[in-house]
Amino acid sequence: NEFKSYLSMGRIIKANKVVLVLNGRHAGRKAVIVKNQDEATGDRPYGHALVVGIERYPKKVTRAMGKKKQNKRNKIKPFVKVYNCNHLMPTRYSVELNVDKELLNKNAIKDPAQKRKALREVKSKLEEKYKSAKHKWFFQKLRI
Numbered sequence: 001n002e003f004k005s006y007l008s009m010g011r012i013i014k015a016n017k018v019v020l021v022l023n024g025r026h027a028g029r030k031a032v033i034v035k036n037q038d039e040a041t042g043d044r045p046y047g048h049a050l051v052v053g054i055e056r057y058p059k060k061v062t063r064a065m066g067k068k069k070q071n072k073r074n075k076i077k078p079f080v081k082v083y084n085c086n087h088l089m090p091t092r093y094s095v096e097l098n099v100d101k102e103l104l105n106k107n108a109i110k111d112p113a114q115k116r117k118a119l120r121e122v123k124s125k126l127e128e129k130y131k132s133a134k135h136k137w138f139f140q141k142l143r144i
Helices: 002-008 067-073 112-131
Strands: 017-021 030-037 048-056 077-084 088-094
Touching: 017 048, 030 088, 048 112, 077 112
Parallel strands: none
Antiparallel strands: 017 030, 017 088, 030 048, 048 077
C-alpha cells in the first residue's frame, strides 16, 4: 500500500532538473537531467537518468584581465553520463538545455565518436547559458 502511494507521488527527478552527483568520478558536481527512466530496463535493473554536467567550472574573471584571458577562464568542460537515480540528489533548480535529442541519448554516448560530438554540442550550449548570466548558482563550484 505504501509503495503504491510512493509511486503516485510527483516525480522529483525529471528532465531539466538540476541535480548533484553523489557518487563516482563526478561526485560533488552539478548536472542537468536530459532524460530519465524511472523503471528498470534489461541492461540497467534500476531507475536511471542521462545527465549532462560540469566537470570543470568556469574560473573567476576580473576587470583587470585582458579579453584573451577572460575567454580562456570562461571555458567549461562538460560530462555526459547515465547515472543510477540513487546517486543523484535533486535540487529545487531547473535549467532549460535545448540539446538535440538524436545526438544525446543512451545509445549515442556508448560510441566514442558520437560522444565527442555530443560533448561539443553540450559545451557550446553550457557556455552560451553561462554568458547569458542566468542560473549563476549552477555554474559555481559546490561549496559546503
